[in-house]
Amino acid sequence: MAQTLFEKMWNIHRVTALEDGADLIAIDRVFLHERTGSIALKSLEAEGRALRNPALVFCTMDHIVDTFPGRTDETLMPSGKDFIQSTRASARRAGITLFDLGDARQGIVHVVSPEQGIALPGATIVCPDSHTCTQGALGALAWGIGSTEAEHAMVTGTLRVNRPKTMRVVFDGALLPGVTAKDMILHLIGAYTAAGGGGYAVEFAGAAVAALPMEARFTLCNMAVEFSAFSGMVAVDDTTIDYVKGRPYAPKGPLWDKAVAQWRTLHSDEGAVFDKEIVIEAGDIKPTVTWGTSPGHAVAIDGKVPDPSLVRDDNLRAAMERALAYMDVTPGQHLTALKIDAAFIGSCTNARLSDLRAAAALLKGRRVAQGVKAICVPGSTQVKLAAEAEGLDKVFTAAGFEWRESGCSMCFFAGGEHMGFQERVISTTNRNFESRQGPETRTHLASPLVVAASAVTGAITDPRDLMRGHDG
């Protein structure tokens, strides 16, 4: 019978059906970071429980470390170093692999894991971090869990999971120039709400997804959790396999061939049935920006702030009214009229090399507008080094951007650093929640192109205006 990609992954990993209706699912990789992983390791030690296989458990420093050049264990948040040092000590005792400060493999977990070949097609990957769904872009089943479940995964090599339903989101056709994977996912959540994927494992498919390079697929899957999905996935194809080949922890030699043979089966069969299907014409998508405090508050960049009085659902309307007041915007206002205080390029969503290249191409020969604070934080130390090798750091700094060490940074107060009170920020991150980036900070989520263009003009800007300008 025709199977979906998700069903294949589930069947490959199902150890047994449990008496209570859940399935016991084998976990291939556990990744930790110093905010939620530290507590899981400490808790296991306190309970005297041993890891089943430390070779399959990895940890990085990203959530608490600061990103200033020349950083140490100290952070702006006085207790930050306790997280860093506790994680380091626990990781050593547990015998897991840690990408510590100063290690060239350090970076944001969801950037580092694929980059090192730790996340592989066909693998189950969990991490006590909601954006673990990012790694599903490799044709993996990857999802975020809590610290207690991470303990369970490390001790038993499994998790007890109630099987989610399946959804396919098909992006037909082709994206227009200046439109990116970030715009695809914001467009989807804007159209179907932040709760639209609740209870589903989502597979992204269609010609526009197949055409995406690997790094853009990570961006697409990264925000599956913002759609409330259990996970996001993309079927394995040549793009996936070319990406994985030669990575440090990827299989080599005869094992590589054996692995590839299995990975080639990791796609939904012709005729496979999904519990829900959404079809979107990729050519209809424009650069997309959020205006409110939910990722679902997204509109095309040439659009206007919506009018809640036109919304029939009482709960959605109330949330919109609250968001309008918080964001200090009014219905009918053009988004491109909004002046910004800061621009941020970073996070597990949009800080890979291709993101930095796209932003740098737009910034080259231009300057950040006066009064705008602009910061670029590469997604990993590897990304930073690669960017520097091709001179991107010089483009960013010449334009007036700060160029930082890798970490989660101002996606949320990492290292205690944050944007200013009620500042308006255009950001490549994934969450525009109240006070996420700073006290009452007003976050507008967008692609690296939109952020770079907006940094230059000092107001939210359609990057295609500047791209056309460059062409002639």
Place this chain on the structure above:
Amino acid sequence: MDKFISHTGVAAPLLRINVDTDAIIPSREMKRVSKEGLGEGLFAGWRYLAQGARDPNPEFVLNKPDYAGASIILSGDNFGCGSSREHAVWALKEYGIRAIIAPGFGAIFANNCIRNGLLPIVLPDEAVKALAASVEKDPQTNKIHIDLEKKQVTGPGGKVYDFNIEDGPRDMLLQGLDVIGLTLRHKADIDAFKAKDRLARPWIYLERGG
């Protein structure tokens, strides 16, 4: 793990959708490598007048004398969406919250609740709003009763709402089970599965050091 069998308590309405875990416990309030000391940071952005300070915002529901000692939260759809931080659950628990009633929950958050003896109850939006209306005249007297064995919520007027919860989470809460211990009863199955899987997918099983 703490048991949850039944509970009667003051219910505080926080009737907005998408209450995210950043709102439940902001990043800046997660100061120690510990599951403790988080109750004070619960809803810090809404509960206090200024960031970092501790002056209560009199408008916030949990600060109103009527809702003193609240142990149940009534909220909108998608409660606990966003970050996987289990600190959100530890903060709620330390504050004294035993159950949350909402039309839907963030999936990771709901799992985190169950692993910590906190009960997430899914009821339709109208039912949550009706419960909120039934307590608001005198919340200290008009308490809500929850019975997990019967899978029922009873409002102060005696109206009963049935709710669904999967058997697994229900058993864990009723019995306060050690989940890792429970799973390790299947250790023979796990060992057999992994031995077979190691032959089928040998590239998954790394040796230490890569």
